Amino acid sequence: MNTVSPTAAARSTPSSPVIPRLDQPEALLEAMLLIRAYELRLSTHSAQSGTPGTCTAVGQEAAAVGVVSALTADDLILTNHRSAGHLLARGADPGRMMAEVLGRRDGYCKGKSGSLHISVRELGVVLTSTIVGGELSLATGVALSQTMLGRPGIVACFFGDGAAGEGIFHESLNLAAVWKLPILYVCENNQWQAFVHRRETMVGESVAAWAAPYGIASATVDGNDVEAVSAAARAATDSIRDTGKPFLLELSTYRLRGHFEPDDQAYVNAAELAAWQARDPIERMKTRLLAGGGFTAGDLDGIGTRVAARIDAAMAFAEASPWPDATELLTDIYA
Amino acid sequence: MTTITVYDAMAQALAEEMRRDARVLMFGEGVATKRTELLAEFGSARVRNTPLAEGIIAGTAVGAAATGLRPVIDLLFAPFLCYAMDELVNSAGKLRYLSGGQFEFPLVAIAMTGAGWAVGSQHNHNIEAWFAHAPGLKVVMPSNASDFKGLLKAAIRDDNPVLFFVDIGLLYQPGEVPDGETLVPLGQAAIARPGQDVTLISYAKTVPVCLQAADALAAEGISAEVIDLRTIKPLDEATVLAAARRTGRVVVVHEASRTCGVGAEIAALVAEHAFDSLKAPLRRVTGPDAPPPASYALEQAFVPSVDAVVEAAHQLSAASRR
Numbered sequence: 273m274n275t276v277s278p279t280a281a282a283r284s285t286p287s288s289p290v291i292p293r294l295d296q297p298e299a300l301l302e303a304m305l306l307i308r309a310y311e312l313r314l315s316t317h318s319a320q321s322g323t324p325g326t327c328t329a330v331g332q333e334a335a336a337v338g339v340v341s342a343l344t345a346d347d348l349i350l351t352n353h354r355s356a357g358h359l360l361a362r363g364a365d366p367g368r369m370m371a372e373v374l375g376r377r378d379g380y381c382k383g384k385s386g387s388l389h390i391s392v393r394e395l396g397v398v399l400t401s402t403i404v405g406g407e408l409s410l411a412t413g414v415a416l417s418q419t420m421l422g423r424p425g426i427v428a429c430f431f432g433d434g435a436a437g438e439g440i441f442h443e444s445l446n447l448a449a450v451w452k453l454p455i456l457y458v459c460e461n462n463q464w465q466a467f468v469h470r471r472e473t474m475v476g477e478s479v480a481a482w483a484a485p486y487g488i489a490s491a492t493v494d495g496n497d498v499e500a501v502s503a504a505a506r507a508a509t510d511s512i513r514d515t516g517k518p519f520l521l522e523l524s525t526y527r528l529r530g531h532f533e534p535d536d537q538a539y540v541n542a543a544e545l546a547a548w549q550a551r552d553p554i555e556r557m558k559t560r561l562l563a564g565g566g567f568t569a570g571d572l573d574g575i576g577t578r579v580a581a582r583i584d585a586a587m588a589f590a591e592a593s594p595w596p597d598a599t600e601l602l603t604d605i606y607a
Numbered sequence: 608m609t610t611i612t613v614y615d616a617m618a619q620a621l622a623e624e625m626r627r628d629a630r631v632l633m634f635g636e637g638v639a640t641k642r643t644e645l646l647a648e649f650g651s652a653r654v655r656n657t658p659l660a661e662g663i664i665a666g667t668a669v670g671a672a673a674t675g676l677r678p679v680i681d682l683l684f685a686p687f688l689c690y691a692m693d694e695l696v697n698s699a700g701k702l703r704y705l706s707g708g709q710f711e712f713p714l715v716a717i718a719m720t721g722a723g724w725a726v727g728s729q730h731n732h733n734i735e736a737w738f739a740h741a742p743g744l745k746v747v748m749p750s751n752a753s754d755f756k757g758l759l760k761a762a763i764r765d766d767n768p769v770l771f772f773v774d775i776g777l778l779y780q781p782g783e784v785p786d787g788e789t790l791v792p793l794g795q796a797a798i799a800r801p802g803q804d805v806t807l808i809s810y811a812k813t814v815p816v817c818l819q820a821a822d823a824l825a826a827e828g829i830s831a832e833v834i835d836l837r838t839i840k841p842l843d844e845a846t847v848l849a850a851a852r853r854t855g856r857v858v859v860v861h862e863a864s865r866t867c868g869v870g871a872e873i874a875a876l877v878a879e880h881a882f883d884s885l886k887a888p889l890r891r892v893t894g895p896d897a898p899p900p901a902s903y904a905l906e907q908a909f910v911p912s913v914d915a916v917v918e919a920a921h922q923l924s925a926a927s928r929r
Binding site for chain 2: 348350379380381382383384385389391392393398399400401403405406408409410411412413414415416417418420421439440443444446447450451603604605606607
């Protein structure tokens with residue numbers, strides 16, 4: 273690339289990070305397009321270059337963008353191995369994220385995380401665990417800090433239906449309810465638990481139903497409708513801010529690609545996959561904007577072009593980023 | 608100096624550190640029920656009972672530590688840490704590194720272990736070496752009231768996750784504790800008794816065993832030095848190696864099982880760096896590779912005895928190659 277990427281500029285000029293405002297339909301669409309383009313680019317890069325494959329959330333962009341759009345700058349986020357959407361929606365730089373995935377020096381975690389455990393403290397993405405359910409074990413403590421230190425923000429904890437099968441899910445909900453912790457539990461029910469369909473591992477269709485026995489309010493929403501997710505997340509965060517109590521929001525969605533890249537998805541029912549592809553959250557949002565949102569096809573193309581340019585620049589930045597120095601192997605072990 | 612029990616020394620440490628730093632809080636199973644003095648002084652926000660759920664107790668501590676608090680958690684008995692391994696090992700020990708140094712995890716996890724209460728191996732299992740093998744953690748296991756106080760205070764002030772193991776058999780042992788501020792830095796072993804002929808290296812409850820063995824050996828004219836490791840990780844390699852070079856005869860004594868235990872690490876350390884100083888092969892006197900039993904008689908048989916340590920020292924003297 274012959275242009276200076278925004279990331280390089282940001283690195284040379286220290287400035288406070290920008291948490292984007294996702295309060296307009298165009299911004300919601302652009303964030304989803306950015307996530308999609310980011311994940312597909314890395315998937316292609318992995319296939320072509322042999323770099324480590326990622327766990328994508330293609331098809332789940334509305335869940336990430338809709339929930340993050342409802343958060344304030346004071347709120348904190350914990351996430352998991354399928355985190356690119358949460359990070360990008362929060363304003364993480366795709367170039368620094370790609371550099372992290374490639375294990376390069378300019379990654380948010382100096383290349384030590386790779387794709388799986390990226391956290392960005394300056395954006396309030398405070399902890400990321402790739403141990404399924406790990407984020408649920410940590411969220412209570414983060415929320416306890418918010419409460420005890422008198423901070424205004426709530427804590428959003430993203431997990432999947434697979435994590436809901438872990439014992440720690442139940443321990444976390446119980447303690448959050450008993451201690452009245454301000455946690456938005458966000459279950460992205462993408463129907464897949466690694467290589468196993470959710471239908472095989474739980475009775476019933478809903479994780480949200482497991483909140484009630486702990487005295488926790490919950491809602492289930494179409495996770496592929498970004499505006500519906502955003503509205504439901506605002507209602508949930510309002511409830512948490514009003515009551516100080518946790519809330520569980522379940523987003524019904526679908527993992528359109530495999531558990532990690534590459535994955536031939538031979539185990540996926542083709543009819544089910546096609547049905548969910550027809551409910552692609554990005555296409556639905558585009559259709560809505562064209563039908564009644566005052567947008568033209570040209571407007572949407574313009575957004576797509578802008579996103580593609582950002583991803584091109586991000587990939588170039590990541591590939592140009594040096595490998596970490598070998599001395600980094602033994603730094604950051606202890607404080 | 609004041610003579611108090613290990614339990615009271617720990618209580619003093621907790622109260623002093625909570626008084627000193629409002630970010631310090633304590634929670635766990637029965638913490639608010641049993642530590643009534645702490646509850647009375649610091650209130651129910653900072654002294655909390657929890658569900659009987661070690662995973663979420665530890666996870667909550669890790670999340671709180673990353674975001675500004677300095678939690679101390681009581682997980683009761685060391686084998687219960689198996690329920691908290693993900694939180695302690697995968698999160699507390701690794702997320703600083705994996706995040707490129709963005710977070711610190713200042714927390715202390717306290718757990719009891721060791722023979723003495725005849726509770727069997729699901730309550731008594733010395734697993735300190737497991738955590739020494741895990742990156743990013745520190746491991747402390749004191750032997751006397753003064754060190755319990757000073758090390759617990761230092762652990763609470765440390766910006767890293769510290770596993771603090773309490774040998775059950777020591778809990779109500781009295782000992783002299785200095786008046787005023789008492790801090791024992793992590794990572795510093797103590798020479799519990801100086802000596803020239805043989806070095807006995809130990810930690811926790813087997814330190815008193817070694818001191819008794821040293822008395823017995825002294826009566827025979829053998830001068831035994833006793834090193835109390837106090838902190839297992841980071842290990843005070845300099846003190847261990849200096850002792851090995853000084854006497855040339857080393858016995859490592861611990862209650863934990865032998866295979867891949869702390870004694871194996873010390874043996875390797877001495878072999879790598881002080882081999883030429885050795886006058887005889889290093890000896891280990893440890894618990895067996897067996898689950899600790901409940902029967903008092905069997906439980907006592909599990910623990911290294913004074914006689915066994917004395918015998919090992921004799922063998923070293925007899926086997927001296929120069």
